[in-house]
Amino acid sequence: MLAKLTISNYALIQQLSVEFSSGLNTVTGETGAGKSIILGALGLILGNRADLSVLKNKDEKCIVEGLFEIENYRLKQFFEKNDLDYDKRTILRREIAPGGKSRAFINDTPVNLKTIGKLGLKLIDIHSQHKTLDLGTQRFQLNLIDEVSVPDKTLNEYKTVYKRYNQLSQELKELKDKSEKVNSDLDYYQFQFAQLEEAKLNRVGEQEELEAELEKLTHAEEIKSSFAEVLYLLDDEQFSAVRNIKESSKILARVQDYVHEAPGLQKRLESAFFELKDIWEEIGSLTEKIEHKPARIEEVNDRLNLIYSLQQKHNAASISELIELKNNIEGKIAQAVGFEEEIGDLENQLEYVLENMEKLAANLSLARKKSIPDIEKAVVEDLKQLGMAKARLRVVHQELPGFTLSGKDSISFLFSANPDSEPAEISKIASGGEMSRLMLAIKNLLRKSKKLPTIVFDEIDSGISGEVAIKMGNILKEFASSTQIINITHLPQVAAKGDSHFVVFKLEKDGKTHTSIKKLDTENERVEELAKMVSGEGVTDNTLEMVRELMKK
Numbered sequence: 001m002l003a004k005l006t007i008s009n010y011a012l013i014q015q016l017s018v019e020f021s022s023g024l025n026t027v028t029g030e031t032g033a034g035k036s037i038i039l040g041a042l043g044l045i046l047g048n049r050a051d052l053s054v055l056k057n058k059d060e061k062c063i064v065e066g067l068f069e070i071e072n073y074r075l076k077q078f079f080e081k082n083d084l085d086y087d088k089r090t091i092l093r094r095e096i097a098p099g100g101k102s103r104a105f106i107n108d109t110p111v112n113l114k115t116i117g118k119l120g121l122k123l124i125d126i127h128s129q130h131k132t133l134d135l136g137t138q139r140f141q142l143n144l145i146d147e148v149s150v151p152d153k154t155l156n157e158y159k160t161v162y163k164r165y166n167q168l169s170q171e172l173k174e175l176k177d178k179s180e181k182v183n184s185d186l187d188y189y190q191f192q193f194a195q196l197e198e199a200k201l202n203r204v205g206e207q208e209e210l211e212a213e214l215e216k217l218t219h220a221e222e223i224k225s226s227f228a229e230v231l232y233l234l235d236d237e238q239f240s241a242v243r244n245i246k247e248s249s250k251i252l253a254r255v256q257d258y259v260h261e262a263p264g265l266q267k268r269l270e271s272a273f274f275e276l277k278d279i280w281e282e283i284g285s286l287t288e289k290i291e292h293k294p295a296r297i298e299e300v301n302d303r304l305n306l307i308y309s310l311q312q313k314h315n316a317a318s319i320s321e322l323i324e325l326k327n328n329i330e331g332k333i334a335q336a337v338g339f340e341e342e343i344g345d346l347e348n349q350l351e352y353v354l355e356n357m358e359k360l361a362a363n364l365s366l367a368r369k370k371s372i373p374d375i376e377k378a379v380v381e382d383l384k385q386l387g388m389a390k391a392r393l394r395v396v397h398q399e400l401p402g403f404t405l406s407g408k409d410s411i412s413f414l415f416s417a418n419p420d421s422e423p424a425e426i427s428k429i430a431s432g433g434e435m436s437r438l439m440l441a442i443k444n445l446l447r448k449s450k451k452l453p454t455i456v457f458d459e460i461d462s463g464i465s466g467e468v469a470i471k472m473g474n475i476l477k478e479f480a481s482s483t484q485i486i487n488i489t490h491l492p493q494v495a496a497k498g499d500s501h502f503v504v505f506k507l508e509k510d511g512k513t514h515t516s517i518k519k520l521d522t523e524n525e526r527v528e529e530l531a532k533m534v535s536g537e538g539v540t541d542n543t544l545e546m547v548r549e550l551m552k553k
Helices: 035-044 076-081 113-123 129-134 138-149 152-184 186-198 206-218 220-234 241-254 262-289 294-313 319-385 432-449 466-479 523-535 541-552
Strands: 002-010 013-019 024-028 062-069 089-096 102-106 109-111 124-127 392-404 407-416 454-458 485-488 500-509 512-519
Touching: 002 035, 013 035, 013 512, 024 466, 035 062, 035 124, 035 454, 035 512, 076 113, 089 113, 102 113, 113 124, 138 319, 138 407, 138 432, 152 186, 152 319, 152 392, 186 319, 206 220, 206 294, 220 241, 220 262, 241 262, 294 319, 319 392, 319 407, 319 432, 319 466, 432 466, 466 485, 500 523, 523 541
Parallel strands: 024 485, 024 500, 124 454, 454 485
Antiparallel strands: 002 013, 002 062, 062 089, 089 102, 102 109, 392 407, 500 512
């Protein structure tokens, strides 16, 4: 329950602190006094966004702090999951700095807006007039059925399987699209692969070797002629460079005893002789190997032309790129075969998940349909107490053709307040007062089925008066026996039922308007406030007596 709410520097509120009690807390005040401002501030610790416009004093930060008693809410797991210190008296705080920066805290530990919002929604349910409009939506109606009839674990299990089914379906679609694309190109890939495979491109340096060989073959006569000329110059019968160098070496040997440089020169001539002789022999050997081979030229040309054409076709600069391309194409061909296995595996998984989802959806449908008669009966009984003796509520269940995140069920609430009109969609037939009473009956139903957090009703009694208002007050009183209620009301019949009564008011201070709240601690204070609600400022003894009787009831 919300034990204490402290607000500073928010809208018209300079400083405000209020302690709520368990049971029914009624909040009254003149129109425009600032009741909605307090709700807006409370919304900050529920994760609502805010901007600088909320700052009363633009130079100071705004702080909203709520102290909650949470011992009975089974929230330890939430605190552990979010790495927060658990305390049965927990504080939620929001701060809005003058620069616009917003900070959130749970028990003085900084948290993000999403985390404080999640915890806040587990602690407080603010029911505004806007939320009454939600009553006419099928989503709200289905959620109501689930709140009463379906354990959270069961619904979460279905949702997990449903999300898994959608994930697998998407994966299967993407895989089939890829497979279809690959298979559409498979013939082309196989043709390309066969062409590259037939070319037998196995050696990276083959192209360079063939190009060098072709150069040698096409210039064979020129090479052979050049070699012959060199051989002639080195060892001609009339003039032989080899023999002349050898003879020169011998001549220097004759004077080596007289010239100390002669031995060195003689040795150099010997080296030159052996080097030239080696060159002469090697050129001779090469000359014998050089042949004009037209058939080999044609063979090398054909091979190179094949390589060049493949390079041009595939925009490749080398044999290594062609080999890499061939390997890639081979991988795509293998992938096309692999897709079939993956698709088969995914289809088996999808079939298993679908069977599981169908079972879980059937269980959801069964639980929902089973609860409908009790829901109709409970709501109608409360509506009778609220002065709608002839009201009827029919909950229509239909099975959807496909699965949704909530199962295969469609729920529609059909309502009629009068015996002479057939039940129809709530949004089309119910008045504002009827919607308020219907919502209260539904909230009361939820209270009986599960532990609810603190509920804030913002003028749920809108559109009603008189004896019906007294009956609504009685239901709120009963409601508050198990759930803390903070009820903002403009009806004295409802306000009189409160275990605690608070008044929101405006005051002038230093030429500025402020909103504040006061708890009425004595019976006389409450009587006077309720009397003002009945007759305005012209309170009479008769009015006071009537209010006292109202409080006794």
